[in-house]
Amino acid sequence: MKSEPDVYPFSDLMAEPSGKTMWDGVRNYQxxxxxxxxxxxxxxxxxxxxxxxxxxxxxxxEVVTEGYPDxxxxxxxxxxxxxKSDPENPRWIxxxxxxxxxxxxxxxxxxLKDNPRLEGMEVIRKGSRLSVQPVSxxxxxEVLKMAGYKGKDKL
DNA sequence: GCCAACGTTGGC
DNA sequence: GCCAACGTTGGC
Numbered sequence: 001m002k003s004e005p006d007v008y009p010f011s012d013l014m015a016e017p018s019g020k021t022m023w024d025g026v027r028n029y030q031x032x033x034x035x036x037x038x039x040x041x042x043x044x045x046x047x048x049x050x051x052x053x054x055x056x057x058x059x060x061x062e063v064v065t066e067g068y069p070d071x072x073x074x075x076x077x078x079x080x081x082x083x084k085s086d087p088e089n090p091r092w093i094x095x096x097x098x099x100x101x102x103x104x105x106x107x108x109x110x111x112l113k114d115n116p117r118l119e120g121m122e123v124i125r126k127g128s129r130l131s132v133q134p135v136s137x138x139x140x141x142e143v144l145k146m147a148g149y150k151g152k153d154k155l
Numbered sequence: 156g157c158c159a160a161c162g163t164t165g166g167c
Numbered sequence: 168g169c170c171a172a173c174g175t176t177g178g179c
């Protein structure tokens with residue numbers, strides 16, 4: 001899952017008193033469908049910093065809720081307000097994610113590109129813009145290996 | 156700041 | 168249903 005560190009860095013998630021945050025405000029159907037249909041409680045999340053210098057994976061999080069309606073779509077004062085989303089039939093769905101741990105060092109996008117074992121990973125594809133992307137088990141393990149991550153693993 | 160790659164919108 | 172125009176994303 002991607003976030004711009006100028007908006008919501010991984011350190012903010014780590015600092016949440018509840019240890020988690022609502023991943024609301026997503027207004028893309030593919031990303032919504034993944035949160036609604038594919039993501040399950042306990043799934044691991046690579047937290048990626050986009051629009052950063054350099055961009056890359058900053059740490060690990062996990063899915064802590066099933067998908068549920070995005071209330072920000074119903075609030076006219078919210079920047080993500082969508083008048084077409086009806087509370088009776090919500091258009092936008094999101095999950096909550098909880099922090100696990102930061103990596104010692106950010107794993108730069110370039111390092112992902114340079115690793116032949118990550119060939120085909122969605123985030124390195126040119127023009128890849130989805131804010132929520134699938135990660136295979138092999139990709140997950142490889143990124144954790146690159147990070148030298150020794151802590152709790154979701155797999 | 157540039158621009159390629161997308162997604163969305165709306166006229167027809 | 169097509170597609171041009173437009174807006175956004177995000178690496179560089």
